[in-house]
Amino acid sequence: MTIMSELVKISKTQFENVYQCEFNDGTTRLCTKNLAPGFSVYGERLFKVEGIEYREWNAFRSKLGGAILKGLKQNPIVKGTKVLYLGAASGTTPSHISDIVELEGKVYGVEFSPRVVREFLLVAQHRPNLFPILADARFPQYYRTLVEDVDVLYVDIAQPDETDIAIYNARFFLKENGYMLLAIKARSIDVTKEPTEIYEMEVNKLKEANFDVLQVVQLDPYDKDHAMVLSKYKGK
Numbered sequence: 001m002t003i004m005s006e007l008v009k010i011s012k013t014q015f016e017n018v019y020q021c022e023f024n025d026g027t028t029r030l031c032t033k034n035l036a037p038g039f040s041v042y043g044e045r046l047f048k049v050e051g052i053e054y055r056e057w058n059a060f061r062s063k064l065g066g067a068i069l070k071g072l073k074q075n076p077i078v079k080g081t082k083v084l085y086l087g088a089a090s091g092t093t094p095s096h097i098s099d100i101v102e103l104e105g106k107v108y109g110v111e112f113s114p115r116v117v118r119e120f121l122l123v124a125q126h127r128p129n130l131f132p133i134l135a136d137a138r139f140p141q142y143y144r145t146l147v148e149d150v151d152v153l154y155v156d157i158a159q160p161d162e163t164d165i166a167i168y169n170a171r172f173f174l175k176e177n178g179y180m181l182l183a184i185k186a187r188s189i190d191v192t193k194e195p196t197e198i199y200e201m202e203v204n205k206l207k208e209a210n211f212d213v214l215q216v217v218q219l220d221p222y223d224k225d226h227a228m229v230l231s232k233y234k235g236k
């Protein structure tokens with residue numbers, strides 16, 4: 001475990017269970033309380049304050065972290081939230097969500113690459129609220145018996161038809177008035193169009209599928225040509 005000696009101050013942010021850490025070199029970082037003390041997931045720094053261990057949350061490695069720093073107005077993920085996460089990869093962002101929802105919440109992480117899921121399983125070993133599922137998000141019927149209805153659907157699969165896949169999963173699992181966080185990678189959808197044009201196209205798909213779009217946060221410089229769309233599901 002790496003203990004940081006130069007941490008000078010830790011303070012709450014407007015978001016539950018998300019903190020701001022200040023270091024003596026003048027830098028600030030987001031951080032979360034480590035639900036799995038002693039374990040770093042992606043090489044992030046760990047440090048203890050008054051007996052509680054925190055983890056640095058690198059916004060260059062996590063689009064939710066980037067969205068928070070770029071002005072996300074509301075984070076629907078709080079203590080106790082049940083989340084279905086599509087595109088969990090090796091668990092970087094899911095691990096911070098696992099910290100935020102604490103043991104009262106659950107994070108079901110769907111990932112279709114077996115190699116990556118093996119790493120995700122190691123992360124989940126120390127986190128009882130994290131449930132890895134090896135499956136293709138295009139076919140929610142294969143994991144419908146493993147996942148309950150959720151408060152939040154988080155989607156980060158960088159596929160050209162990602163928004164359609166997200167909407168399809170929402171119909172299976174997202175509670176009425178539940179929230180969706182959709183990370184859009186403009187270049188996966190159409191390299192010939194301006195990113196803002198693509199965000200608008202995807203937002204229109206959400207509106208047609210009965211979502212209220214609450215905010216579109218552009219993630220540059222943390223993720224170039226990406227946006228995070230926060231929306232609320234009005235039901236089937």
Ligand SMILES: C[S@@+](CC[C@H](N)C(=O)[O-])C[C@H]1O[C@@H](n2cnc3c(N)ncnc32)[C@H](O)[C@@H]1O
Pocket residue numbers: 061062063086087088089090091092093094110111112113116135136137138156157158159
């Ligand atoms: C950009 S990465 C996700 C990073 C991760 N969300 C994080 O912040 O830690 C996208 C992931 O989605 C996965 N993926 C892409 N298409 C998928 C699909 N149809 N079903 C499940 N996973 C998929 C890829 O294998 C990849 O690991």
